[in-house]
Amino acid sequence: MAEMTISLSIGQVAESTGLSVHTLRFYEREGLFVNPVRRRPGGRRVYSQDDVDWLTVCIILRASGMPLPALRRYADLVREGAGNEEERLALMREHQAHVTTQIGRLTESLDLIRFKVGVYEDIADQDSAAGRQCHAPSPAADGEHTPTLRHEAVIE
Template structure:
């Protein structure tokens, strides 16, 4: 049985991925596709389902903060095929460490935000607009380093 290949226009891919047409062209110029984007009649870009799946990986990696040069290197490694799995693993471990650090920082930020929401909810519930200072938990509790001087601002 013959394999059926789905051909998608740049507009369809933009709609499916959430990337703009401009961003898709940018990804192509930056060498982020594993295979060259094919052209149909009239020179229009034609994408396959595999390319959309690859774009989904790229979108997730970019959303996680992977820099373009690192993403480009990853695409290069995938393009080269098997034999470079150790380098791919190293690249992914490096990015994993970056994302883990980022999550830790965001968790600290979220802790402070939750605290401030609680303080303001209490103030609003009490109807007290007279309170001038709202302190975060003391650093001695281990909650938020350096947050003992946070004000109601």
């Protein structure tokens, strides 16, 4: 039995992935597709479900901060096929370390933001006058982590 191939226009792919038509063309120029984008006789691009699935991987990797050269290298390795899994693994481990570091920094930022939200909620609850100074508390006795600020912040 013949396999049914889904043919999607660039507009349909843009809509389903959230990428703009411009970005899809850019990804093609940059060599980020694993398979060449097919064309209809009139030159219009035709995408398969495999292309959309691959774009989903690209979207996630880009959203996690993978630089275009690394993504291009990954696409090259996938395109080459079996035999380069060690290089793919090294590339992914390097990116994993980057994302882990990024998550740590974001967690520290979130700790500070949560602290500041608490400060401002307390002030709003107390209906305080503007101009008071807020300070970060020392680490809680129960071991809860709170950020330590080195400078006073003036509430404006």
